[in-house]
Amino acid sequence: MAAREPRRTREVGKWQWLGLSLAVALYFGGVTLEYIWRYPYVVQDDARQHVVFLQRLVDAGLFANDWIAEYFTTVAPIGYKVLYGVVAKLGIAPLELAKVLPLVLSLVTTVYLFGVCNQLLPVSLTGFLASLILNQQLWLNDDLVSATPRAFIYPIFVAFLYYLLRQSLLPCLVTIVLQGLFFPQLVLVQFGVLLLRLWRWSDQPSQRWGMRLGWLARLGWQWSESKADYRFAFWGLLTAGLVLLPYALTVTKFGGAITAEQMRMMPEYGLQGRNEYFGVSGWQFWLLGNSGVRVPVFPSIILAGCALPLLRRSQWPLMATVSEQVKILGQVLLASLILYGAAHLLLLKLHFPSRYTYHTLRIILAIAAAIVLTVLLDAGWRWLRYKQRIQSRLTRRDRGVLTLSALLTAVVIVVPALPFLFLRFQGWVIGEAPSLYQYLAAQPQSTLVASLDPEASNLPAFTQRSTLVGREFALSHHPIYYQQFQQRVIDLIHAQYSLDSSVLSRFVEQYDVDFFLIGQSAFTPAYLNQDWLIHSSFQDLVRQVAQQLEQGSQPLLLQTIPKCQVAASEKLILLDAVCVQQF
Known part of the structure; x- marks a missing residue:
């Protein structure tokens, strides 16, 4: 026992x-x-x-x-x-x-x-x-x-x-x-x-198999x-x-993965690209x-x-x-x-x-x-224990070593456990436009929003409604998927910054867009300096539009804001696409 x-x-x-x-x-x-x-x-x-x-x-x-x-x-x-x-x-x-x-x-x-x-x-x-x-x-x-x-x-x-x-x-x-x-x-x-x-x-030869x-x-x-x-x-x-x-x-309808040769030719995989790989x-x-x-x-x-x-x-x-x-x-x-x-x-x-x-x-x-x-x-x-056996008291140096060890142990355990620290590394996205989310969530399930704003990536999560494009979804790993995604972005850029009403109207009809979501700074050159736009296969178009904005261009979509705005937040404006089309 x-x-x-x-x-x-x-x-x-x-x-x-x-x-x-x-x-x-x-x-x-x-x-x-x-x-x-x-x-x-x-x-x-x-x-x-x-x-x-x-x-x-x-x-x-x-x-x-x-x-x-x-x-x-x-x-x-x-x-x-x-x-x-x-x-x-x-x-x-x-x-x-x-x-x-x-x-x-x-x-x-x-x-x-x-x-x-x-x-x-x-x-x-x-x-x-x-x-x-x-x-x-x-x-x-x-x-x-x-x-x-x-x-x-x-x-x-x-x-x-x-x-x-x-x-x-x-x-x-x-x-x-x-x-x-x-x-x-x-x-x-x-x-x-x-x-x-x-x-x-x-170090010893095999006793059983004898196979080398x-x-x-x-x-x-x-x-x-x-x-x-x-x-x-x-x-x-x-x-x-x-x-x-x-x-x-x-074999899915999105085909196989992109090849290494294709990757090397795409800015998306270059330095500061959305899927940075080469160039570092x-x-x-x-x-x-x-x-x-x-x-x-x-x-x-x-x-x-x-x-x-x-x-x-x-x-x-x-x-x-x-x-x-x-x-x-x-x-x-x-x-x-x-x-x-x-x-x-x-x-x-x-x-x-x-x-x-x-x-x-x-x-x-x-x-x-x-x-x-x-x-x-x-x-x-x-x-x-050895020190305690050979001497009744620890020396000052010994006590210093023990104190330092205790402090290091506390740092190792306590610091990573501080909430304000570890929560920062977890990548939580907090929605900052509740009224806008509520408005879109009340729309029909088939609602589609077109936006180049970073907030577009949050709309499916917070509104349960579809977005035409979004940085979070700009993955170029499968060419069939990305070619259509890329074309959507190109068409949206043309429409959002066009001076021609027919371009804007055709875009709304082609994609059956219900709303445009634009940032308050959407018509400034700096707005287009987003990694998934400026380091992309269509970067020439992005630079061209940014240059036009620098020269004072006033896109038609900007002019529709007073009449077609249906919801807004501190940084965002939601425009009714039908209203925009009729403007």
């Missing part, structure tokens, strides 16, 4: 640490929910693309015959649409689900992450530290809170690591299926990890001696192939943006994970208890970098390269940092 008591005590302690880990996620999620529930009009930046148009699952009449809505719902992953559709049938609208879903995903991620750490280093503090560090990363960025497909990466991928470490084949395969249904690019990383586990590094990898043998690489590794790789390949096959075979400096290209590995730098405590390879060679006692399975972190890193390189070579067939490193680096560095910090804390505790 006495022998079982320490184990029971350890179990109780583990649940307490898990509770603290969940409390971290609850804190960040709770503060975020309290913040967004203050505002009647609020939406996450990227949710304007991926969530808003799923409102059609609640009311099929919304966004009918909407080219933009059709595009974003078509390219959305299957599982993502099914989840929102099922919940919508239960009476919860997608935009409402998107507000609470991040907290749920964060809690699931925390539980699995705690389990992963418990298998790598059976010290509950490690699980807590990893959960703290990863939750800081998740809630100080806009991925999780967007409730878009990439928000599902974290719980699914961490669950994959958990079941792989436990050698649970069926649950591991389920995570591959789920990843394929929500974020298919990461399936390639998962299979890459399973494939890399077929090899191991050793040719020139890699000089580096100490050998085939794995574990039959489980081959079983996981085989079934993982089969599962990954089946889940990715529909994406490879399905070398270090920016490889470290930042869509082309870079995007190593997390804030909160900076996560970078402590980079010290794990060095720490493994140390003689500190706790390092001896770190499982050999910790090599899985290196396998994830290597698989991610291989896919990152492949995405560069096959641009844009595997989408942007950063997709393969951005998320996985946060996961493995959080785990590695937790192990490093646990080992350092253990070493510090042993040093403190």
Whole structure:
């Protein structure tokens, strides 16, 4: 009975640490929910693309015959649409689900992450530290809170690591299926990890298989001696192939992705373009943006994970208890970098390269940092006990070291948890024209608004009405979609700044526009200096119009404002298109 008591005590302690880990996620999620529930009009930046148009699952009449809505719902992953559709049938609208879903995903991620750490280093503090560090990363960025497909990466991928470490084949395969249904690019990383586990590094020749990898043998690489590794790789390949096959075979009306040659010719992918990729400096290209590995730098405590390879060679006692399975972190890193390189070579067939490193680096560095910090804390505790044994009192220098360590710990924990700080990084868009939103929401569902103003990107979210164009929707990844989108923008520019009434009238008839939404500064040259306009394939037209405005041009639409204005806010004016046409 006495022998079982320490184990029971350890179990109780583990649940307490898990509770603290969940409390971290609850804190960040709770503060975020309290913040967004203050505002009647609020939406996450990227949710304007991926969530808003799923409102059609609640009311099929919304966004009918909407080219933009059709595009974003078509390219959305299957599982993502099914989840929102099922919940919508239960009476919860997608935009409402998107507000609470991040907290749920964060809690699931925390539980699995705690389990992963418990298998790598059976010290509950490690699980807590990893959960703290990863939750800081998740809630100080806009991925999780967007409730878009990439928000599902974290719980699914961490669950994959958990079941792989436990050698649970069926649950591991389920995570591959789920990843394929929500974020298919990461399936390639998962299979890459399973494939890399077929090899191991050793100074000793293989005792069982005797099979070598040719020139890699000089580096100490050998085939794995574990039959489980081959079983996981085989079934993982089969599962990954089946889940990715529909994406490879399905051809939508928007066609295939843009080619690298086309990208290089388009200002949209150039310096300061809407989808900036080329033209940046070398270090920016490889470290930042869509082309870079995007190593997390804030909160900076996560970078402590980079010290794990060095720490493994140390003689500190706790390092001896770190499982050999910790090599899985290196396998994830290597698989991610291989896919990152492949995405560069096959641009844009595997989408942007950063997709393969951005998320996985946060996961493995959080785990590695937790192990490093646990080992350092253990070493510090042993040093403190040693000092107390050999001397009755700590020296002033020792007390200074302890004080500094305590302050650094407080900064690491407290500063990222300050609401005014982490909420700024989450990308929430607050509506600033409620009266205008209410007016448009009262119009028929078929209402279409034409606008070059940044506010156009918010209209589908806040009014449930379609917009002809908008910066948020100016994605040029699929030529068929973007060609029509681009033509709409060109036609709108011609109409909005034309001196010819027939041009304006034809535009209204062609697109069946109901309203024009213009900014108070819409007829000044600076207004056109928006990145998605000035760095675009139609930039010559934009510059030409800006030059005309500088010369004092008075477009016809400007003259219709006194008669055709139907609603307004501090910065915006809404014009009735029929009135404009008749002016």
